Amino acid sequence: MGSNAVQCKMSRSTIAKLAAVSLCLLACWTAAAQMEITGSWAGRNHEFLTGDGLPVDFTGIPLNEEGRIRALSYSESQLSMIERQCQGWPPFYFVQGPFGLKIWSETDPLKGNVISYTIGAWEDRPPIAVWMDGRPHPSKYAEHTRAGFTTGAWEGNTLVTYTTHIKAGFLRKTGAPSSDQATMTARFYRHGDILTVLAIIEDPIYLAQPFLVSRSFQVSATPLSPIGPPCVSTYEGNTGETAPHYLPEKNPFVDEMTAKYGVPRDAAIGKPETLYPEYRRKISPVAPVR
Amino acid sequence: MRALLAATLVTLSSVAALPRAAGQGRGGPAGAGAAAKASAAMDMTGYWVAYVTEDWRFRMVTPRKGDYQAVPMTEQARKTADAWDPAADEASGNQCRAYGAAAIMRVPARFHITWQDDNTLRVDSDSGMQTRLFHFNSPPAPPGERTWQGYSTAQWQRPASLKVATTNMRSGYLRKNGVPYSENAAVTEYFDIAPLPSGGQVLMVTAIVDDPQYLQQPFIVSSQFLKEADGSKWDPTPCSAK
Numbered sequence A: 001m002g003s004n005a006v007q008c009k010m011s012r013s014t015i016a017k018l019a020a021v022s023l024c025l026l027a028c029w030t031a032a033a034q035m036e037i038t039g040s041w042a043g044r045n046h047e048f049l050t051g052d053g054l055p056v057d058f059t060g061i062p063l064n065e066e067g068r069i070r071a072l073s074y075s076e077s078q079l080s081m082i083e084r085q086c087q088g089w090p091p092f093y094f095v096q097g098p099f100g101l102k103i104w105s106e107t108d109p110l111k112g113n114v115i116s117y118t119i120g121a122w123e124d125r126p127p128i129a130v131w132m133d134g135r136p137h138p139s140k141y142a143e144h145t146r147a148g149f150t151t152g153a154w155e156g157n158t159l160v161t162y163t164t165h166i167k168a169g170f171l172r173k174t175g176a177p178s179s180d181q182a183t184m185t186a187r188f189y190r191h192g193d194i195l196t197v198l199a200i201i202e203d204p205i206y207l208a209q210p211f212l213v214s215r216s217f218q219v220s221a222t223p224l225s226p227i228g229p230p231c232v233s234t235y236e237g238n239t240g241e242t243a244p245h246y247l248p249e250k251n252p253f254v255d256e257m258t259a260k261y262g263v264p265r266d267a268a269i270g271k272p273e274t275l276y277p278e279y280r281r282k283i284s285p286v287a288p289v290r
Numbered sequence B: 001m002r003a004l005l006a007a008t009l010v011t012l013s014s015v016a017a018l019p020r021a022a023g024q025g026r027g028g029p030a031g032a033g034a035a036a037k038a039s040a041a042m043d044m045t046g047y048w049v050a051y052v053t054e055d056w057r058f059r060m061v062t063p064r065k066g067d068y069q070a071v072p073m074t075e076q077a078r079k080t081a082d083a084w085d086p087a088a089d090e091a092s093g094n095q096c097r098a099y100g101a102a103a104i105m106r107v108p109a110r111f112h113i114t115w116q117d118d119n120t121l122r123v124d125s126d127s128g129m130q131t132r133l134f135h136f137n138s139p140p141a142p143p144g145e146r147t148w149q150g151y152s153t154a155q156w157q158r159p160a161s162l163k164v165a166t167t168n169m170r171s172g173y174l175r176k177n178g179v180p181y182s183e184n185a186a187v188t189e190y191f192d193i194a195p196l197p198s199g200g201q202v203l204m205v206t207a208i209v210d211d212p213q214y215l216q217q218p219f220i221v222s223s224q225f226l227k228e229a230d231g232s233k234w235d236p237t238p239c240s241a242k
Helices: A002-032 A065-072 A076-080 A091-095 A256-261 A277-282 B002-016 B018-025 B075-082 B086-091
Strands: A039-043 A101-107 A114-119 A128-131 A149-155 A158-164 A183-191 A194-202 A211-219 B046-050 B110-117 B120-125 B131-136 B151-157 B161-167 B172-175 B179-181 B186-195 B201-210 B219-228
Touching (some): A091 A194, A091 A211, A128 A158, A183 B186, A183 B201, A194 B186, A194 B219, A211 B201, A211 B219, B075 B179
Parallel strands (some): B131 B151
Antiparallel strands (some): A039 A211, A114 A128, A158 A183, A183 A194, B046 B110, B110 B120, B120 B131, B151 B161, B161 B186, B186 B201
16 A cells, blocks of 8 residues: 555656656747747848839839828928938838848746847837737727837747837838838748748728738848937927928929839839739830930 | 546657657758648649739839849949840840749749649749749759759748749849849749738748859849739730840
């Protein structure tokens, strides 16, 4: 009886240890099924993502009518207004700007799981915290910020993030607008030393269709240091009595893309039908030599 | 206690089976041997349309000569591109130079993806009327005539990605205004499919072009395609050099 009791106790103890070890192994495997995305990623700027070479370049952005009117009313002199100086750096900018990425994680010291990833700030773009601990997004009435509020989860070995609570700003620095209802779903694909991020931006106020942007980064052998601080507004001579803008049909730059690159006006002002191959049948294929 | 023991054994047996699965999870290749169609990591078949939200002015219209922004060209590449002559390309039967494997996925086009056989995935484009064949369970390119689309080997990357490596191409253009790649260029592509939050699917293709002759560093671009219900908008159009 006493011997059985000891055996039973040992068995329970052994099984408990085995269970603990196996659960630990399972947890390790779960992490292994994911990809390491932390570290320094150098930007590979082989696509002209910023698209801010000319004032009216909304090519590739599927603006709706309201978005187009708003975009064409934009004057770059608005950047002299304190409250608008930072609108060019929403979270989307991390896949549009020329910079690399510095990503790090915060982990639970006891369980080892990732609580959050941080995509470091760069120049005027604020850092983006990606919460991985299952917390919900805040109330729709909560504060909207330049970085927004982002949660993330792994789908297989793809990190999928979802950003809401973004302060109204730009889809592109040429003034294509984004509203405070815009959201961004981003998917991080790692293939070897290449990290490609696909950002799907939706905005019920200014977009007719999702705006897709993707960008690749490459592992950097040298560390990238996130720098800031994020955009800080300063007085630049505008007392706030006027908001520089163009009235409808009065934007003087609306045909610059046509004159310089042979891009039709409909494409320059972001009409959704211009994003599909069949639109090429409507246009002259060769840009003028200037 | 029996329940605990059973759960432990199940867990341990799962863990014991992990090395192979974990290797796949980290982007490792699928095991060779099984027919690629039967062991497909994802379903790429169907009609996909290029959704040109990036590089519009380099893709939808032919850029002017000398407009090479963002391509890491060598000096030799720049000289070659500066000599671009689309009329001469047409006259010499080289009007498909901008439709080769290193550039075709940047062409505004529709793509029809089908299984040619159990180990060959076929990708047809309507613009340029090109055909790419992705050979699974295949050795590297056999010696043979160089073609616009070259020879592509393919490998599923678990859990849901496709890697394609292409060599043996004829020299062509990365952009339609004569930005060159040489016949020694190699293209590595990764295909990933994602759902759109508002419905539908997007195919993303990340392409890496290596060409020491004409590129200072690998040229990396990623392109998006939306799934279409059918081929009703399929519009075969021959290559054009202009």
